[in-house]
Amino acid sequence: MATQHSRTAARLMISPAVILLFLWMIVPLAMTLYFSFLRYNLLMPGMEEWAGFSNYRYFLTDPAFFTALRNTLVLVAGVLMITVTGGILLALLLDQPMWGQGIVRILVIAPFFVMPTVSALVWTNMFMNPVNGLFAHAAKAMGLQPYDFLAQSPLLSITLIVAWQWLPFATLILLTALQSLDREQMEAAAMDGAGPLSRFIYITVPHLSRSITVVILIQTIFLLSVFAEILVTTNGGPGTASTTLTYLVYVQSMLQFDVGGGAAGGIVAVILANIVAIFLMRMIGRNLDA
Amino acid sequence: MPDMARKTTSARKATVTALAWTVGFLIFFPVLWTFLTSFKTEGEAIAAPPSFLFFDWTVENYLTVNERSDYPRHFWNSVVISVGSTLLGVLIAIPAAWSLAFVPGRRTRDVLMWMLSTKMMPAVGVLVPMYLIFRDTGLLDTKSGLVGVLTLVNLPIIVWMLYTYFKEIPAEILEAARMDGASLRSEIIYVLAPMAVPGIASTILLNIILAWNEAFWTLNLAAAKAAPLTAFIASYSSPEGLFYAKLSAASTMAIAPILILGWFSQKQLVRGLTFGAVK
Structure with a gap:
């Protein structure tokens, strides 16, 4: 049993991590909140003045905000759909007996280790480029007009690139979950005459539901902050066609030097992320208790 | 048949x-x-x-990229930033994970969940103040600044990972050591550490990978001198003339080391990134 002595020691030992994380969470966030009520542009230092809610009013009524909000949702939902569906299918495939499973696993997991700037640049230039990309070569070889992915469907192109990066993650987690499935239960169901489809629906899916929740939760956290892929491919354009909330705040604060407006956008992003986080934490909490 | x-x-x-x-x-x-x-x-x-x-x-x-763009410096920056932030993070996280795992209290679960929640704050929400703090303290475009930020960014994951590994070590062994009169310090160094080495090693590996590929803070807080490979590769987004082969060479060098490390750590990856929820 833990003694009073060890409790004190434990408190001492956990405090550096807790204090650091607390400061990391509270100090910059409080500054963002403060800046969001100021008229503050880096190009005009010393001109800061109280602005009330006007930054929020400008940010929330800016048409770019609604585009960015919609783009963020489309990007996150699109990537989640592709990676979860693809991940389930791939995990089911990789769970079958085969030759060289270890090597296939290694091939499938590789995209996850590729840094975002590399995967974005390789995809946009060497695959999606309308003149020299492999897709353009393939289209021309088949007598079709090459498609300009980034100009014509910028958001879809970014969604595909990000999905390629995250598919291995979903696959690996779902495969791990599949491998912990009770074989005897499966065999018993098969003995009782359950076909492959009903075995999948009534045994595999319920077994996977918890891991699917985990995949959705963790990917959403990371996907809400997708940044580098947009920066090096479209710069949020054409226009604001591929600007997400994260990118919009970046443009406002780092390119237009509008600290006040950027901070207001940052607070809006934090609030939205927290809504998702609460919703998802509750989901994962329920799954943990079950 | x-x-x-x-x-x-x-x-x-x-x-x-x-x-x-x-x-x-x-x-x-x-x-x-x-x-x-x-x-x-x-x-x-x-x-x-x-x-x-x-x-x-x-x-x-490969020769052109190495000569022209000062590739080795960016590579070195990546190494310092990813390894430095990971080791610093592990150093802070080991005692924390130890107390969460072996001296659980009523609030242990809350503390863990709270740490996880700090990971959910979108980076862009604190971009402006971080940029200004860095500018005013001279940390902008320095390796130490990035080491600090990435340590904080990955600290929750490190604590969680270590916690799930420590949790599997039977507490009786530690108690036995305590009965035999081992001090807290020697309990950690001689009893806990040897059993925890594999877990600590995979935590380190996974976090080096995450820090190596981190591309929000590195792109926003380091422009030139301290820019790691993520930022170096991003400079290829405004190409001049033919550049596919050079982009490929630079990319291959940037991802090869981490791809190899990653293939070794794929088993621990699941556990680390799901905060122990899937093993």
Whole structure:
């Protein structure tokens, strides 16, 4: 049993991590909140003045905000759909007996280790480029007009690139979950005459539901902050066609030097992320208790 | 009968194998294509129809990238930032994970959940103040600044990972050591550490990978001097002339070390990134 002595020691030992994380969470966030009520542009230092809610009013009524909000949702939902569906299918495939499973696993997991700037640049230039990309070569070889992915469907192109990066993650987690499935239960169901489809629906899916929740939760956290892929491919354009909330705040604060407006956008992003986080934490909490 | 059954299974196994290898190859293809293109001349890199293996292999691009863009410095920055932030994080996280795992209290679960929640704060929410703090303290474009930020960014994951590993060490062993009169310090150094080494090692590995590929803070807080490979590669987004082969060479060098580390750590990856929820 833990003694009073060890409790004190434990408190001492956990405090550096807790204090650091607390400061990391509270100090910059409080500054963002403060800046969001100021008229503050880096190009005009010393001109800061109280602005009330006007930054929020400008940010929330800016048409770019609604585009960015919609783009963020489309990007996150699109990537989640592709990676979860693809991940389930791939995990089911990789769970079958085969030759060289270890090597296939290694091939499938590789995209996850590729840094975002590399995967974005390789995809946009060497695959999606309308003149020299492999897709353009393939289209021309088949007598079709090459498609300009980034100009014509910028958001879809970014969604595909990000999905390629995250598919291995979903696959690996779902495969791990599949491998912990009770074989005897499966065999018993098969003995009782359950076909492959009903075995999948009534045994595999319920077994996977918890891991699917985990995949959705963790990917959403990371996907809400997708940044580098947009920066090096479209710069949020054409226009604001591929600007997400994260990118919009970046443009406002780092390119237009509008600290006040950027901070207001940052607070809006934090609030939205927290809504998702609460919703998802509750989901994962329920799954943990079950 | 058993003979026929075996035949259908091996036919099925062959089909599954063919399908899985095809899908695996397609997913891996962009990486392979980057690797192959890095050995082409710029002309061959954009040739139609593209050649896959039968071109004049050259290492010219690697030499050019190394000379022209000061590649080794960016590589070194990546090493310092990812390894530095990971080691610092582990140093802070080991005692914290120790107390969460072995001296659990009423609030242990809350503390863990709270740490996880700090990971959910979008980075862009604190971009402005972080930029200003860095500018005013002279940390902008320094390796130590990035080490600090990435330590804080990954600290929750490190604590969680270590916690799930420590949790599996039977507490009785520690109690026995305590009974034998071991001090807290020697309890950690001589009893806990040897058993925890594999867990600590995989935590370190995974976090080096995450820090190496981190591309929000590195792109926003380091422009030149301290820029790691993520930022260096981003400079290829405004190309001049033919650059596919050079981009490929730079990319191959940037991802190769981490790809190799990653393949070794794939088993721990699941556990680390799901905060122990899937093992």
